[in-house]
Amino acid sequence: MDNYKQFLIFFFLALAVGFGSIAFVLIWVLYNREGLGWDGGAAEFNWHPLLMVIGFIFLQGIAIVVYRLPWTWSCSKKMMKFIHAGLHVLTFILAVISVVAVFDFHNAKNIPNMYSLHSWVGLAAVILYSAQIVMGIAVYLIPETPVYVRAALMPVHIYSGLFIFTSVIATALMGFTEKLIFGLKSPAYKDSPPEAILVNFLGLLVTAFGGLVLWIATRPSWKRPTEEIARSVGSSSTSQEVFNTDTAVTRITHLDLETRRRNGKAEESG
Amino acid sequence: MDNYKQFLIFFFLALAVGFGSIAFVLIWVLYNREGLGWDGGAAEFNWHPLLMVIGFIFLQGIAIVVYRLPWTWSCSKKMMKFIHAGLHVLTFILAVISVVAVFDFHNAKNIPNMYSLHSWVGLAAVILYSAQIVMGIAVYLIPETPVYVRAALMPVHIYSGLFIFTSVIATALMGFTEKLIFGLKSPAYKDSPPEAILVNFLGLLVTAFGGLVLWIATRPSWKRPTEEIARSVGSSSTSQEVFNTDTAVTRITHLDLETRRRNGKAEESG
Numbered sequence: 001m002d003n004y005k006q007f008l009i010f011f012f013l014a015l016a017v018g019f020g021s022i023a024f025v026l027i028w029v030l031y032n033r034e035g036l037g038w039d040g041g042a043a044e045f046n047w048h049p050l051l052m053v054i055g056f057i058f059l060q061g062i063a064i065v066v067y068r069l070p071w072t073w074s075c076s077k078k079m080m081k082f083i084h085a086g087l088h089v090l091t092f093i094l095a096v097i098s099v100v101a102v103f104d105f106h107n108a109k110n111i112p113n114m115y116s117l118h119s120w121v122g123l124a125a126v127i128l129y130s131a132q133i134v135m136g137i138a139v140y141l142i143p144e145t146p147v148y149v150r151a152a153l154m155p156v157h158i159y160s161g162l163f164i165f166t167s168v169i170a171t172a173l174m175g176f177t178e179k180l181i182f183g184l185k186s187p188a189y190k191d192s193p194p195e196a197i198l199v200n201f202l203g204l205l206v207t208a209f210g211g212l213v214l215w216i217a218t219r220p221s222w223k224r225p226t227e228e229i230a231r232s233v234g235s236s237s238t239s240q241e242v243f244n245t246d247t248a249v250t251r252i253t254h255l256d257l258e259t260r261r262r263n264g265k266a267e268e269s270g
Numbered sequence: 271m272d273n274y275k276q277f278l279i280f281f282f283l284a285l286a287v288g289f290g291s292i293a294f295v296l297i298w299v300l301y302n303r304e305g306l307g308w309d310g311g312a313a314e315f316n317w318h319p320l321l322m323v324i325g326f327i328f329l330q331g332i333a334i335v336v337y338r339l340p341w342t343w344s345c346s347k348k349m350m351k352f353i354h355a356g357l358h359v360l361t362f363i364l365a366v367i368s369v370v371a372v373f374d375f376h377n378a379k380n381i382p383n384m385y386s387l388h389s390w391v392g393l394a395a396v397i398l399y400s401a402q403i404v405m406g407i408a409v410y411l412i413p414e415t416p417v418y419v420r421a422a423l424m425p426v427h428i429y430s431g432l433f434i435f436t437s438v439i440a441t442a443l444m445g446f447t448e449k450l451i452f453g454l455k456s457p458a459y460k461d462s463p464p465e466a467i468l469v470n471f472l473g474l475l476v477t478a479f480g481g482l483v484l485w486i487a488t489r490p491s492w493k494r495p496t497e498e499i500a501r502s503v504g505s506s507s508t509s510q511e512v513f514n515t516d517t518a519v520t521r522i523t524h525l526d527l528e529t530r531r532r533n534g535k536a537e538e539s540g
Contacts, residue, residue, distance in 0.1 A: 115462045117447055117473040124474075159488065163481055170440035170477070174447045177387055181451050192385045203387040204394075207440070211433055218429065218488075 004070065007222050011065070014212035017205055018058045024202040025053040032195040033183070038101075040108030047101040049175065055094030056125075056168045057206055061213040063087035064161060067224045068216055077227055081140060088133055095126055118174035125167045132160050162214060169210040176203050274340065277492050281335070284482035287475055288328045294472040295323040302465040303453070308371075310378030317371040319445065325364030326395075326438045327476055331483040333357035334431060337494045338486055347497055351410060358403055365396055388444035395437045402430050432487060439480040446473050 029036060029046035036050070037043030066072065066084050099122075106113050114123065139145050139153050176199050180189045187193040216222060299306060299316035306320070307313030336342065336354050369392075376383050384393065409415050409423050446469050450459045457463040486492060 112460050112462070115460050115466065117443060117450070117470045120470055120474065121443065121477060155489070159485060163484070166436055167477065170443050173387060173391065173440050174443050177444045177447050178451070180387070181448070190382050190385050192382070196385065200387045200390055204390065207391060207437065214433070215429060219425070 003221055007068070007070070007216070007219075010212060010216050011069070014061065014065070014209060014216065017209045017212060018061060021053050021202060021205040021209055022058060024198060024205060025050050028195070028199055028202065032198065038104075040104050042105070044101050044108075045105040048098050048105075049172075049179070051094045051098035051101070052168075052172060052175070053202075053206065055091045055098065056129075057172060057209065059087055059091045059094070060165055060168065061209060063091060064165060064213055065216045068222050073224055077224075080224070085133070085137060085141060088129075088136070092126075092129060092133060095129070099123075099126060116174075116178060118171055118178055121167060121174070122171040125164055125171060128160070128164050128167075132157070132164060158217075162217060165213065166210060169206055172206050173203050176200075273491055277338070277340070277486070277489075280482060280486050281339070284331065284335070284479060284486060287479045287482060288331060291323050291472060291475040291479055292328060294468060294475060295319050298465070298468055298472065302468065308374075310374050312375070314371050314378075315375040318368050318375075319442075319449070321364045321368035321371070322438075322442060322445070323472075323476065325361045325368065327442060327479065329357055329361045329364070330435055330438065331479060333361060334435060334483055335486045338492050343494055347494075350494070355403070355407060355411060358399075358406070362396075362399060362403060365399070369393075369396060386444070386448060388441055388448055391437060391444070392441040395434055395441060398430070398434050398437075402427070402434060428487075432484060435483065436480060439476055442476050443473050446470075 029050055033046055034042040036046055038047075063084055066087065067080055072080055072083075103113055105111075113119070135153075136157060139150055139157070180196055180199055184193060184196060189196050299320055303316055304312040306316055308317075333354055336357065337350055342350055342353075373383055375381075383389070405423075406427060409420055409427070450466055450469055454463060454466060459466050
């Protein structure tokens, strides 16, 4: 099957699973739990899973793969960097609001903060994420940073980003586990009431979303073409044409993808 | 710093963190918990975290990076494949014994099996792992499998392996969370007794081990050289010489590493 079609299948599958996760967490907090509010009670706590799934999982995943979307390859690299950074900053803001919600809830109920492995890994992820954003802006958005510094730090930037994203998903799985044990009393979690099944499936959905984003992000043949190809495409086609499978951009894209697919395979067949 | 020294630092750091994880889980089950036994009670349950950390986390991690060890590059690729497969099979056996221990414990105590997200993701990981081993043997150890099939499936084999390994670590983090909530009553998990702190640090250690293994496994410049270079090395040096930094193997290795490092950077600097 054509490489471009394969990409589309994986990307739209990731979108479907991502929106599915958001739907499941919404059903959980609105239907099984106490809804949403900002009163120091359970309804305030519920912002925590909701905003984490929308932001730290879904939006962060989209921010990670945004360079891979072929219909953005006619946009300048600089604009795509701003979109990538902007989505990450938005994610960070949602994560901070989400953390405030859970601290407020704990303080109102006299529950200690930061005692669980969930909170340790989660706070580490938030701190590393803020460092990643600051480093990313300093290295890749400030024009004065020399190219050799950008090149030297790119593998670290990519790895850290994927590591933080994966840690966030692991943290979510611990969070679901905690909430199901503490929140379900009679019937308890071990009696598998409908809420337990729903949230277990939510856990499988965010795991699958993570797996799809990591697959898309690590395929060499799905990378954005080099800036020279992207520029030559940008000057000879409108954004409308980019979507048209008969234009030059698509032909260049497909050729480029095919070449890289073959190179990738030759390299990996050892 | 020299690429070879960098590899050694990361590899020995991974070993140290891995052995640290095993030490922490041993202290947990022997000192804080009920020790080890096979009686359907708590001592039988304790084999579950112990064997999972030793096998599904530590041994699987070593199996993943075993091709990266420069002192194995004079061994034939076939022998390294058997070591890689052997370590994974050993891991699978330990994982199965570990799962039997927890089912026995649940059945003896009338606790339902397979209700938690931990058990769902964990069982999925065990099943996917067995499929990965069967596929790996069929594709890469049976000589009749055509080279184009091996090449086509290599990206899937690598990705699935790393995905399963990461899922296992996420499952361990959920398992630690469950056991701390159920096992600690007075003082409870939220009161942060020494056992809670110990197991939280165990969680950080296995996360760090996972991060190190993923970093080592995904550096293109640390890959085993192509079979041609490995063969020419194998015929001209003994295994003793491989450890000597002045031999041909090291020079070839360093040249190869340096070339691949530059290629990798050029590709990633965009």
